[in-house]
Amino acid sequence: MKENWRVWDKDKEYGDLFYKRAIGELPEMESSKSLAKKVNEIIQENDRILDVGCGAGHYLRSLDKIIKTNFSYTGIDQTAYYIERAKEAFSLKVNSNSLRSKTDFKVGDIFNIPVDDNKSDIVICNNVFLHLPSIQKPLEELIRVSKKYIIIRTLIGASSFRIKQVEQPESYDLNGEPINYHYYNIYSEGYIQELLENISFKMDFSFEDDLDYDPSAFGNSDNFVGKRPDDLTTSINGIQLNIYILQPWKFLIIEKK
Numbered sequence: 527m528k529e530n531w532r533v534w535d536k537d538k539e540y541g542d543l544f545y546k547r548a549i550g551e552l553p554e555m556e557s558s559k560s561l562a563k564k565v566n567e568i569i570q571e572n573d574r575i576l577d578v579g580c581g582a583g584h585y586l587r588s589l590d591k592i593i594k595t596n597f598s599y600t601g602i603d604q605t606a607y608y609i610e611r612a613k614e615a616f617s618l619k620v621n622s623n624s625l626r627s628k629t630d631f632k633v634g635d636i637f638n639i640p641v642d643d644n645k646s647d648i649v650i651c652n653n654v655f656l657h658l659p660s661i662q663k664p665l666e667e668l669i670r671v672s673k674k675y676i677i678i679r680t681l682i683g684a685s686s687f688r689i690k691q692v693e694q695p696e697s698y699d700l701n702g703e704p705i706n707y708h709y710y711n712i713y714s715e716g717y718i719q720e721l722l723e724n725i726s727f728k729m730d731f732s733f734e735d736d737l738d739y740d741p742s743a744f745g746n747s748d749n750f751v752g753k754r755p756d757d758l759t760t761s762i763n764g765i766q767l768n769i770y771i772l773q774p775w776k777f778l779i780i781e782k783k
Contacts, residue, residue, distance in 0.1 A: 541608045544582035548615040556739035562588035576646035577601045579654035583612035590624040602634035636664045641671040655680035681712040682776040728783040736775040
């Protein structure tokens with residue numbers, strides 16, 4: 527089975543962008559800061575954080591800035607180049623005030639996370655689910671490896687939409703399917719709830735809107751009126767607009783019992 531949706535494996539430029547965020551050469555992502563606040567609300571002394579889809583460690587930069595207790599961190603990403611850049615970034619001791627007792631980065635796939643059951647106190651997964659062809663197995667895997675909490679940030683709405691953003695150069699097969707693309711899927715709360723109810727672990731879960739960001743970081747919506755969003759990220763009435771897609775960002779927060 528071809529996995530053309532894994533476009534990041536050949537996109538080193540994106541990994542370099544993450545690296546610059548990780549070392550502070552570029553600003554933190556708004557989603558990274560928002561995620562760190564969620565983690566800070568529940569973290570306990572010496573908790574183990576597992577970051578699935580860690581990129582080049584740019585989420586860790588935000589965690590370091592806000593967490594004031596000892597913790598260990600492991601970052602996993604399927605793209606080997608991102609892991610190389612993450613190791614480079616955090617060999618530079620980005621934040622000397624960090625209370626991290628241990629830091630590790632390794633290559634791993636969210637469909638088969640290379641971590642033992644109930645190993646990590648807090649499992650985080652930021653901006654990954656929307657890019658996957660299926661979320662059932664990844665959801666099961668995140669819950670399997672977590673001991674206490676799972677925090678997932680993705681696009682969650684009232685209805686589900688299957689979206690493929692076609693990569694350039696644009697091309698399609700004889701069935702009209704794009705040859706190179708990445709997913710931009712939105713899933714409904716109802717579908718995710720059904721998946722959770724069919725998983726054997728006992729848990730509580732909730733959905734929370736992610737509205738904790740600075741709209742100016744995306745652009746000024748006042749300047750957007752009357753313009754085509756061909757290459758624009760902005761905020762309209764508190765909802766992020768990325769090119770032509772309104773993005774209902776939410777956190778799925780799961781607590782295992």
